[in-house]
Amino acid sequence: MEKIQLGLLFGGRSCEHEVSVTSARSILSVIDQQRYDVHLIGIDKLGHWHLGNNIDALIDGKAVLPASSSASANDEASKEVSLSLYQKGNLTAVEQIAAPKLDVIFPVLHGTFGEDGTIQGVFETADIPYVGCGVAASALAMDKALAKQIFAAADIPQSPCQIHTRFDWQSDKAGVLSSIEQSLGSPLFIKPANLGSSVGISKAHDRNSLISAIELALEFDNKIVVESAMENCHEVECAVLGNQDPQASVVGEIIPGAEFYDYQTKYIDDKSKTMIPAQISEAAAEQVRELSLRAFKAIDGSGLARVDFFVNKDSGEVTLNEINTLPGFTPISMYPLLWQKSGIAYADLIDQLVDLAFERHRANAALKRSF
Ligand SMILES: Nc1ncnc2c1ncn2[C@@H]1O[C@H](COP(=O)(O)OP(=O)(O)O)[C@@H](O)[C@H]1O
Numbered sequence: 155m156e157k158i159q160l161g162l163l164f165g166g167r168s169c170e171h172e173v174s175v176t177s178a179r180s181i182l183s184v185i186d187q188q189r190y191d192v193h194l195i196g197i198d199k200l201g202h203w204h205l206g207n208n209i210d211a212l213i214d215g216k217a218v219l220p221a222s223s224s225a226s227a228n229d230e231a232s233k234e235v236s237l238s239l240y241q242k243g244n245l246t247a248v249e250q251i252a253a254p255k256l257d258v259i260f261p262v263l264h265g266t267f268g269e270d271g272t273i274q275g276v277f278e279t280a281d282i283p284y285v286g287c288g289v290a291a292s293a294l295a296m297d298k299a300l301a302k303q304i305f306a307a308a309d310i311p312q313s314p315c316q317i318h319t320r321f322d323w324q325s326d327k328a329g330v331l332s333s334i335e336q337s338l339g340s341p342l343f344i345k346p347a348n349l350g351s352s353v354g355i356s357k358a359h360d361r362n363s364l365i366s367a368i369e370l371a372l373e374f375d376n377k378i379v380v381e382s383a384m385e386n387c388h389e390v391e392c393a394v395l396g397n398q399d400p401q402a403s404v405v406g407e408i409i410p411g412a413e414f415y416d417y418q419t420k421y422i423d424d425k426s427k428t429m430i431p432a433q434i435s436e437a438a439a440e441q442v443r444e445l446s447l448r449a450f451k452a453i454d455g456s457g458l459a460r461v462d463f464f465v466n467k468d469s470g471e472v473t474l475n476e477i478n479t480l481p482g483f484t485p486i487s488m489y490p491l492l493w494q495k496s497g498i499a500y501a502d503l504i505d506q507l508v509d510l511a512f513e514r515h516r517a518n519a520a521l522k523r524s525f
């Protein structure tokens with residue numbers, strides 16, 4: 155059987171660059187070398203693309219360098235330059251992604267430009283199968299304000315919330331504040347609409363902290379989401395895998411080790427813990443799984459997603475927090491761990507994701523594009 159030529163795309167311009175590199179490293183270490191030839195494509199923090207076969211040469215301290223200056227004295231140098239895909243509007247560069255004749259791309263990118271539908275659009279334009287959600291699902295999941303509206307239409311319980319724009323805030327601060335306080339109470343969570351990793355998110359307990367939180371969130375986006383805090387809750391996560399007939403995993407729990415699961419606790423302190431299964435009733439876990447599938451279908455998901463919830467410690471009430479279409483993929487990340495506990499080993503998970511990418515591509519290719 156001919157080997158599958160797989161492009162593993164990692165790094166990226168988002169604040170989750172390092173997580174992505176770790177995910178790529180672990181995928182590379184377990185992927186079935188009999189089935190795949192892996193082509194590494196590292197995107198540095200400036201957005202420059204580098205192609206090569208040695209992950210260390212691509213990233214260790216050099217990932218932040220532009221292609222021209224990281225070119226080492228080997229035969230990969232020319233390819234690195236040809237894959238510099240960072241000039242806006244340079245459509246010929248899209249074809250150059252296919253330079254190594256890739257059969258499929260696995261983008262282990264998180265956040266902006268990786269998880270938000272933009273790179274997925276490049277793959278669609280280049281007609282290359284890719285792992286994970288398509289353009290619309292990725293973009294919807296990334297925009298917390300749009301996602302809220304889709305989930306409300308699908309009757310999925312969420313925390314009470316309001317969406318405000320920079321324009322709303324600048325034109326009537328007092329009005330925005332009183333509307334938030336009257337309908338959402340306190341404490342509150344304030345988030346930029348389009349970001350991840352808890353960046354720009356704060357919890358506010360009073361009017362002053364609410365104002366600072368709004369100002370902070372508006373530094374990261376022109377649109378913000380303000381939510382009532384879900385207190386006294388388990389924070390749980392469920393993994394979804396599939397295209398038309400997706401499956402949901404066992405449910406896991408995050409124990410943040412801080413007031414909430416902020417950037418520091420997620421990536422720096424190592425204080426947060428995960429627990430599988432989550433310490434919730436079987437009925438609540440079943441509801442989490444059902445709602446995960448409903449949320450996945452509501453955004454028209456495909457491939458994979460991790461869906462995050464709050465479960466009230468007393469009532470067992472389940473509230474959706476968010477859906478992530480390219481969740482962390484390191485060996486200690488919740489997504490692969492949840493599938494491991496559900497009976498799918500890490501390497502098999504990669505195979506299934508690649509198969510799903512081909513399946514979706516075939517289904518789309520069979521569609522009539524004109525008449
Ligand atoms: N409404 C809420 N109530 C309680 N905690 C929340 C709420 N919204 C967010 N959080 C806390 O903040 C963290 C980050 O928020 P989240 O919406 O998941 O953003 P991100 O996309 O950055 O992960 C969550 O993991 C949770 O700990």
Ligand SMILES: [Mg+2]
Nearest residue numbers: 351352462476
């Ligand atoms: Mg989150």
